[in-house]
Amino acid sequence: MGDKISREVRKKGYLLFREGKVKKELETDKRVHFKVFGETDTYSVIFDKERNEFSCDCRFSTLKQKICSHVIASEILLKEKLKR
Numbered sequence: 001m002g003d004k005i006s007r008e009v010r011k012k013g014y015l016l017f018r019e020g021k022v023k024k025e026l027e028t029d030k031r032v033h034f035k036v037f038g039e040t041d042t043y044s045v046i047f048d049k050e051r052n053e054f055s056c057d058c059r060f061s062t063l064k065q066k067i068c069s070h071v072i073a074s075e076i077l078l079k080e081k082l083k084r
């Protein structure tokens with residue numbers, strides 16, 4: 001599998017974004033902080049501008065070291081912001 005993102009995770013991330021479950025909280029010179037409101041919990045996603053990398057504090061992401069739906073949702077939000 002490697003770091004390939006499953007279709008299911010992408011779809012979940014897109015739905016989180018569409019339902020307005022992801023919010024940009026704070027932006028600094030180096031990072032962008034997001035909050036994602038999941039079914040049972042709220043997660044913190046951080047985008048590191050220097051590394052061009054996302055990280056999330058959910059179990060899926062931290063245990064499996066994989067891109068989760070929260071990161072996908074934040075990535076979409078970040079790209080949408082750039083378009084405007």
Ligand SMILES: [Zn+2]
Nearest residue numbers: 056058068070
């Ligand atoms: Zn996550």
